[in-house]
Amino acid sequence: MSGKELRRSMPLFPIGTVMQLTELTARQIRYYEEHELISPARTDGNRRLFSLNDIDRLLEIKDLIDQGINMAGIKQLLLVKDQQANVIQQQAEKAKQELTDEQLRNLLRQELQQAGRFNRSSLRQGDMSRFFH
């Protein structure tokens, strides 16, 4: 969690930009923070600064809300998803350096299954491709 992650988690965007990118109102974004669905950084002057990860998260939240899920539900879902992401990443790292090809194939299969399980939120992962590159 150094290279890539450090960058995608870099606080860069003020709330106005995020509003446009996500089509959420400031009120909504602040409300979601209040309920700990996101934790944007702050400037010295206390203004919120959002990272690409934050924006991805907000897009996911929007999705889940459209599905009729409430704050509590979303919170749990995001939590589980984060955990899975962590586990998967750790395993991937481990795998890459010390496992056999056979085991590697297993892992990949596992990852793909995981991806399909919890709604298709995994597919939304990295949705920022809409805006960049």
Added chain:
Amino acid sequence: MSGKELRRSMPLFPIGTVMQLTELTARQIRYYEEHELISPARTDGNRRLFSLNDIDRLLEIKDLIDQGINMAGIKQLLLVKDQQANVIQQQAEKAKQELTDEQLRNLLRQELQQAGRFNRSSLRQGDMSRFFH
């Protein structure tokens, strides 16, 4: 110039963020705009909004300034570089749809040579990778 370009040219960052990312002062950034080295977008409220391309450009400008080049020089260099980029991209597009493999190889070789010619600014192209992904 639709997909990728549209995104990289999307106005997203306020000047404060750009200052941090480029380590330039607000005064410098505004001065460069005054001399038409960049043309950031504006919000309805007249605040500057910078794109990834703008930031790339500012990093290039910084580089050229470190090399002792003045506004006029930088302006010309950026102009030429833009033209080259256009030409190359057009050629690339043409090539991809209607040229033979042989010709394609030629083009690629050409691109690489061009890249080396004008200082190494072409290598700085896409420097934002420092911050993202």
Added chain:
DNA sequence: AAACCATGTTAGAAAACCTAACATAACGTT
């Protein structure tokens, strides 16, 4: 030395953002 260049600094105004409070429509519960 005079002029110019790139940048710093300051002042006053306007925009964007902040928190807190109250309002409300939709919904579920009693």
Added chain:
DNA sequence: AACGTTATGTTAGGTTTTCTAACATGGTTT
């Protein structure tokens, strides 16, 4: 049907960020 809760809208007053314009300054060029 009345009530409480949830997610969001709206408003108010205050703070931060950015804006332009002007003047200041050290380093170059002429």
